[in-house]
Amino acid sequence: MQLSPDRPARPAGTGGHVLPVRATGVTIRRGGRALLDGIDIGIEPGPLTVIMGPNGAGKSLLLRVLATLVRPDAGVVTWGGTMPDRGRAPQLGFVFQKPVMLRRSAIDNVRYALKAAGVPRGERDRRAAEALAAAGLERLAGSPARVLSGGEQQRLAIARALATGPEVLLLDEPTANLDPAATLAIETQVQAAHRAGTTVVFVTHDLGQARRLADDVAFVHHGRVAERTPAHRFFSAPSSEAATAFIEGRLIP
Secondary structure, rough: OOOOOOOOOOOOOHHHHHEEEEEEEEEEEEEEOOOOOOEEEEEEOOOOOOOOOOOOOHHHHHHHOOOOOOOOOOEEEEEEEEEEOOOHHEEEEEEEOOOOOOEEEEHHHHHHHHHOOOOOOHHHHHHHHHHHHHHOHHHOOOOHHHHHHHHHEEEEEHHHHHHOOEEEEEOOOOOOOOHHHHHHHHHHHHHHHOOOOOOEEEEEOHHHHHHHHEEEEEEEEEEEEEEEEEHHHHHHOOOHHHEEEEEEOOOOO
């Protein structure tokens, strides 16, 4: 089987599929306030889904719940129709807004992820090198990851997440505070991964970015999914007043 460098083979023994990823009735309360309020959402194979909404709407928290990094107070998350388990975790990649780099070289950051995912030792060097090449970072393979620029670190974080061949990649505002050149590089990297077969969920508050990337949009407001619709319809004829105000740049209470 011929493989794209953007889509390495998944390691054996990861325990089955994670898609579809579903949240049903998910609620999280803090200090008497519902941060997520009975959310229902499903991530199916294929489309690049953008989750957007105003600051404090619950976008990033929802992403963490889908990845089981945060446990809800009520409701359930399922992967592939069953409860999440550690054996399938390598099939769900997660990239934080602020990259978390190990005190190692760029390529060793990727090797570490491959080792944690159970990839045989003999495959790690090749797959780590392919992941860096796909991200345009091969010349920085031996550089300490923590001295890379912010954009380079984020590209490395995405490459590390993709190296294990996940079914789905969750990205939490990965271009926040980056310049246009770095943002373009990351968007190009994400689109390449999506074309190669990875289902992508991308959190952003940037309308321009959502227009460039989204196949469909989930608009989150006050801890609920106010609407979920194809991107072209969302931007041309939003169905909720909150989404209309957001697109028009008005403040949303």
